[in-house]
Amino acid sequence: MGRYQCHLLCRWFFTQSLCSVIVQQRKTIDYSAKQNLLSYATESSLDHLGYMTDTPRLEAQSALTTFEFRLSTVLTGAYTIPAGTQITTGNNVIFQTDVLTEIPPGSLSGTVSGHALVPGVSGNGFLPGQINALITPLPYVASVSNLTESNSGADQEDDDNYAERIQLSPEKLSTAGPEDSYKYWTRTANQNIKDVNVYTPAAGTVEIRCLLKNGDIPSDELLEQIGNVLSATNIRPFTDHVIPKKPDKVDYDISIKYWISTDDKSRATLIQSEVNKALEEYKLWQRSVMGRDINPDEIISRFKNAGAKRLEITSPVFTVISEIQAARERNIECTYEGLEDG
Structure with a gap:
């Protein structure tokens, strides 16, 4: 190989070595530019876009529940639980309890x-009666327990x-009661809220219904929290009566038989697994959005x-679901009937 060919080959290797650097650089530029767009921004870049609209990311929220305190004896005066x-x-x-409460005399x-x-989320999912060990010493208290399953705890948004x-x-920014304004403020109550419906059954009455992650129905405690957010005078129009409610449930059953082609018999086990996943x-x-037929x-x-x-x-069977309803599966039967020709 002559000197000229060696020189060309060296230049070719040098150019090739630069290609990966140029590609990586352009990917970095592309990524950085997209972080200024809401559809692409992530993590701290998304936080900065939120700051521009006075919309901070929701921090982790505590699980909620309702407690019942029972006394060992009836007292003649009101008993205070701090x-x-x-x-x-x-x-x-x-x-811990949210507010001071009193047990009336004779109760x-x-x-x-x-x-x-x-x-x-660590506080979620404790069934009624499972939170029952009193830490704060209180005389005359015989027992305490949660009446509702602990719920609505959430990690950072x-x-x-x-x-x-x-x-x-x-x-x-509007306090005239537009639908999207109610949706925005409802979603600030808890980051588990995924779908919000604003319904006006009568003039001046606004019903707020929502679904949580995985299509879960909001608890009474969360509805109260939503009501507190929407009742602020700088959010709710003075003439609106706002009522947070649970979606109306529409139960349905699933009963299915299915067959797999003999051409796919070598994949029958895999297909059954994929069918179960599809179900x-x-x-x-079906359960994640209100109004989905x-x-x-x-x-x-x-x-x-x-x-x-x-x-x-x-x-x-085909069933129309209104905007204030949410479908809920009930009895489920999905049966594999075997291989079939054709």
């Missing part, structure tokens, strides 16, 4: 709202939910994409 009285589950999850019990001491709130944030995804999809065609599409050859659907 705000901040602490109760635990026995596994280091501590709750043996009283109720009060409470929240987990440490914010986050994720990027997707935060971006949706930033997009709605211009609507918060779970359909249930979540129950449509068996959606099941057929998902099962076909999973590899099923044929389906027989006894239920559900």
Whole structure:
């Protein structure tokens, strides 16, 4: 190889070595530029976009529940339970009461709202009666327990939910009662809120319904929290009567038989697994939004994409769901009927 060819080869290697650097640099420039756009921004970049619209990311929130305190004997005077009285589950999850409450003379019990001491999801899911160990010493108190399952605890707001709130944030500037304004302020109550419907059954009456992550129904405690947010004088129009409510549930059953083609018999086990996954995804999809009609065609599409050859659907049948309703699966039966020719 001559000197000229060696020189060209060296230049070619040098140019090739620069290509990866140029590609990485352009990707970095592209990423940095997109962080200025709401659809692409993440983490701290999204936080800065939120600051521009006075919409900070929601911090972790404590789980909520309602406690019942029972006295060992009837007293002649009112018995005071201080705000901040602490109760635990026995596994280091501590709750405390929100406000001072009194048990009237002649009564043996009283109720009060409470929240987990440490914010986050760790306080969720304690069934009625499981939070029952009193930490704060109180004379005459025989027992204490939660009446409702602890709920609504949430970790710091994720990027997707935060971006949706930033997009709605211009609507918060109006106090004339526009629909999107109510949606924005409702979602500030808790980052678990995913779908909000604003309904006006009569002049001056505004009903707020919402669904949480995974299509969960909001608790009474969370509805009260939403009501407190929307009752602020700089949010609620003076003439509006705002009522937070749970969506009206529409129960439906799932009864399905399906077959797999003999051409796919080597993949039959995998297809059954994919069909089961498709069923779970359909249930979540159906329950996650209010006003979403129950449509068996959606099941057929998902099962076909999973590899099923044929389906027989006894239920559900097509059902119209109104904007204030949410579908809820009840009895589920999905049966694999075997291989089929054709």
